[in-house]
Amino acid sequence: MRGLTVVSPGPLATFQDFGRPGYAHLGVPVSGAADLGSLRQANRLVGNPESAVAIETTLGGWSARARGHVVLAVTGPATAVRIDGRVVGSHAAVGLPDGSLIEVPAPAHGCRNYVAARGGFVVPPILGSASTDTLSGLGPDPLRESEELHIGETALEWPPETVAPGPPAPGRYHELTIRRGPRYDDLADPAALSRITWTVNPASNRIGVRLDALDDALHHRAGLPAQPSEGVPLGAVQVPPSGQPVLFLADHPVTGGYPVAAVLTAESVDRAAQLVAGDTVRLHLA
Known part of the structure; x- marks a missing residue:
């Protein structure tokens, strides 16, 4: 074979x-x-x-x-x-x-x-x-x-196109689009999610991309009750107590106990999968 x-x-x-x-x-x-x-x-x-x-x-x-x-x-x-x-x-x-x-x-x-x-x-x-x-x-x-x-055998005809344009070189700065998640209002200042410029943490993988901010972080609203574990989707933007969000990728868990403040669009999930340590990211609310 x-x-x-x-x-x-x-x-x-x-x-x-x-x-x-x-x-x-x-x-x-x-x-x-x-x-x-x-x-x-x-x-x-x-x-x-x-x-x-x-x-x-x-x-x-x-x-x-x-x-x-x-x-x-x-x-x-x-x-x-x-x-x-x-x-x-x-x-x-x-x-x-x-x-x-x-x-x-x-x-x-x-x-x-x-x-x-x-x-x-x-x-x-x-x-x-x-x-x-x-x-x-x-x-x-x-x-x-x-x-x-x-490699298997195929009966498909030869594709009509065998060359495709590659993506433009994105550099080290990326803008990703998000939509409000089920726990968006659990943040003390939800607008900070889009206001802060984030940096990709080296501890990122197929499970998720970890984001850091040198001089800022997100904060949960005071007095929130403990959140039970609940389902999380692909592209979830989860905010743990550290205030440094995680963008869930393909191998993410199906449940989680931290607030999902936002969710990436499908196109932005693909783009997030190409982030590397040190890249800077801004999240824009659709």
């Missing part, structure tokens, strides 16, 4: 698809690709269904060798993808002859890239998904050096 052999997994590389929707009442998170838009684009470029299993890399460092002729596309932040040392760039379908080496270095800006193979990666599903959930442990283990990855 055609496939890839992992040479280096980088800091973290996992299989991802659209995740496991519909099981939150059983305590199972959705998981799936942190940046769903980039996953869809990678699969479209190689003629797969948008939900096909792809690889999510983190901060580059990923490389693999082809077994048989394979067709791949890399999306997410623009990065200088190399084949046998030759730079071919990202956001285009590229062919790898048998034995060729593909390398996905760290993007200049951003966090996660997506590698799709024509035919999709063949991974046994758990609860209907091949996604690796880093919080619950569901799904396949993160990719390892020398691991053999299998």
Whole structure:
């Protein structure tokens, strides 16, 4: 069977698809690709269904060798993808002859890239998904050096477009859109959520992006009763007692005991998934 052999997994590389929707009442998170838009684009470029299993890399460092002729596309932040040392760039379908080496270095800006193979990666599903959930442990283990990855066959026609424009380089400043959450009025000064300029904390991952502010923080209204644990959605902006919010990403828990003051829009969830430590963020209320 055609496939890839992992040479280096980088800091973290996992299989991802659209995740496991519909099981939150059983305590199972959705998981799936942190940046769903980039996953869809990678699969479209190689003629797969948008939900096909792809690889999510983190901060580059990923490389693999082809077994048989394979067709791949890399999306997410623009990065200088190399084949046998030759730079071919990202956001285009590229062919790898048998034995060729593909390398996905760290993007200049951003966090996660997506590698799709024509035919999709063949991974046994758990609860209907091949996604690796880093919080619950569901799904396949993160990719390892020398691991053999299998690529399926496809009857789909060649895609009409095999090149797509990459996203513009965002720099280190980001504006994300939020809507009021169920506990917006639990903040003493809700407008501060949008007024403060936040910095991304290094302790951020697929579960959530932690935001810090050097000279300010959010405060809960005085006299609030203890909040019972309640359901939290993808993109929830949760405010713990520290006053430093957390933006929940793909592997977030299904319940939480801190106020959800706001919720990111779907587009802003994808953008939040590309934040790295030290980036600055402003939250704008829609």
